[in-house]
Amino acid sequence: MTSLIELDSVGVTxxxxxxxxxxxxxxxxxxxxxxxxPNGSGKTTLLRVIATLLRPTSGRVVVMGTDTSEDxxxxxxxxxxxxxxxxxxxxxxxxxxxxxxxxxxxxxxPSAVAQALYAVGxxxxxxxxxxxxxxxxxxxxxxxxxxxxxxxLVLLDEARSGLDEGAxxxxxxxxxxxxSRGGAVVSVSHExxxxxxxxxxxxxxxxxxxxxxx
Amino acid sequence: xxxxxxxREVARIxxxxxxxxxxxxxxxxxxxxxxxxxxxxxxPSAITDLGDIGIAVFWGVAVLYGMQIALRISASExxxxxxxxxxxxxxxxxxxLGRSFxxxxxxxxxxTVLLVFTVVLFDPDLPDAWLPTMLLVIVLAASGLAMxxxxxxxxxxxxxxKSALASLIVAPLVVPVVVGASQTLESMNQDNGILLxxxxxxxxxxxxxxxxxxxxxxxxxxxx
Numbered sequence: 105m106t107s108l109i110e111l112d113s114v115g116v117t118x119x120x121x122x123x124x125x126x127x128x129x130x131x132x133x134x135x136x137x138x139x140x141x142p143n144g145s146g147k148t149t150l151l152r153v154i155a156t157l158l159r160p161t162s163g164r165v166v167v168m169g170t171d172t173s174e175d176x177x178x179x180x181x182x183x184x185x186x187x188x189x190x191x192x193x194x195x196x197x198x199x200x201x202x203x204x205x206x207x208x209x210x211x212x213x214p215s216a217v218a219q220a221l222y223a224v225g226x227x228x229x230x231x232x233x234x235x236x237x238x239x240x241x242x243x244x245x246x247x248x249x250x251x252x253x254x255x256x257l258v259l260l261d262e263a264r265s266g267l268d269e270g271a272x273x274x275x276x277x278x279x280x281x282x283x284s285r286g287g288a289v290v291s292v293s294h295e296x297x298x299x300x301x302x303x304x305x306x307x308x309x310x311x312x313x314x315x316x317x318x
Numbered sequence: 319x320x321x322x323x324x325x326r327e328v329a330r331i332x333x334x335x336x337x338x339x340x341x342x343x344x345x346x347x348x349x350x351x352x353x354x355x356x357x358x359x360x361x362p363s364a365i366t367d368l369g370d371i372g373i374a375v376f377w378g379v380a381v382l383y384g385m386q387i388a389l390r391i392s393a394s395e396x397x398x399x400x401x402x403x404x405x406x407x408x409x410x411x412x413x414x415l416g417r418s419f420x421x422x423x424x425x426x427x428x429x430t431v432l433l434v435f436t437v438v439l440f441d442p443d444l445p446d447a448w449l450p451t452m453l454l455v456i457v458l459a460a461s462g463l464a465m466x467x468x469x470x471x472x473x474x475x476x477x478x479x480k481s482a483l484a485s486l487i488v489a490p491l492v493v494p495v496v497v498g499a500s501q502t503l504e505s506m507n508q509d510n511g512i513l514l515x516x517x518x519x520x521x522x523x524x525x526x527x528x529x530x531x532x533x534x535x536x537x538x539x540x541x542x
Contacts, residue, residue, distance in 0.1 A: 194335065208323075210406045
């Protein structure tokens with residue numbers, strides 16, 4: 105089976121600081137991988153490399169069959185969902201308008217937005233501007249977008265941090281949904297997934313720039 | 319999703335945001351009008367006839383304040399927002415086209431209102447049939463300034479102090495736009511042909527359009 109992610113001796117140095125060192129990682133369809141590590145260990149950097157948002161200093165990155173050293177942008181718009189601690193919504197638009205905007209840009213059907221907002225419990229605040237929305241609402245809206253876009257690869261950067269139990273269970277549902285349809289999930293966190301979270305199949309630790317089994 | 323449809327959506331959202339935030343109408347335009355008033359009040363009438371400098375002052379104020387309008391969108395865009403747009407599959411060329419179009423619309427409106435104040439405050443010497451020519455020049459100059467500012471925003475995107483850097487990039491490169499725009503009415507006043515200046519503006523716009531479309535993706539990748 106073709107893997108969704110292949111990292112081969114990937115290293116990232118920013119300035120004079122080595123962040124990642126000889127990272128090897130293979131993620132197959134249906135995999136759920138958790139990477140844990142302390143703050144500043146390079147977890148977000150690792151996800152940004154996988155998301156093709158950061159070019160590695162060394163090594164080879166193949167995402168969904170495309171060697172990103174040849175074309176970093178080849179996979180854009182083809183199923184790479186990245187949820188980070190900083191929402192990427194436009195503050196001047198409402199939650200619903202943001203999702204309609206995303207849908208129009210990506211060629212998804214904007215009529216699916218209402219259903220997605222309902223699925224994440226935002227149907228009553230859909231017309232609230234992002235600037236007036238809480239962090240949890242923004243995060244739910246980003247999950248709603250993942251439900252619309254149905255990415256093959258979901259990347260979660262401290263995605264459960266600061267969320268209530270309901271929103272955390274939505275993250276778990278997104279994980280199950282993605283894995284069950286043959287996608288994969290890579291999540292990073294500074295702590296082990298707690299009891300009740302959708303337990304990942306593989307837990308790795310990022311330490312001194314290297315990935316080690318946990 | 320076609321390039322055209324994406325560009326249209328980018329422009330639509332930029333204009334919606336501008337309508338809600340209202341920076342152009344509520345902040346930049348009033349300050350630009352105040353700048354015109356200061357020029358008109360501070361110019362010694364014994365030395366200079368206000369009517370002689372009206373159009374030159376208009377272009378100076380229009381370009382300097384217009385840069386702030388055109389750069390505002392790129393400057394306020396966060397790195398995370400750019401990443402989200404990239405992951406969604408927004409073609410950088412579509413972003414350039416859509417953003418330039420939205421900025422050009424705002425600049426045209428801004429320059430037109432500013433022109434009215436210029437005529438009132440300076441009573442400039444204007445040749446016959448100046449208005450259609452002036453409106454054409456405003457369209458061409460606004461398009462050029464919008465594309466140049468959008469391109470500068472792309473170059474500076476992701477960098478610290480990007481607002482200041484983008485302004486520094488725009489300032490010297492906007493010279494052909496300023497020269498073409500300011501010399502058109504001057505040539506009309508002197509009964510000289512204006513074709514050369516109109517062609518300068520059109521050529522500048524075409525060069526910026528080509529550069530913007532061609533460089534948008536490499537610039538985005540270079541910022542990674």
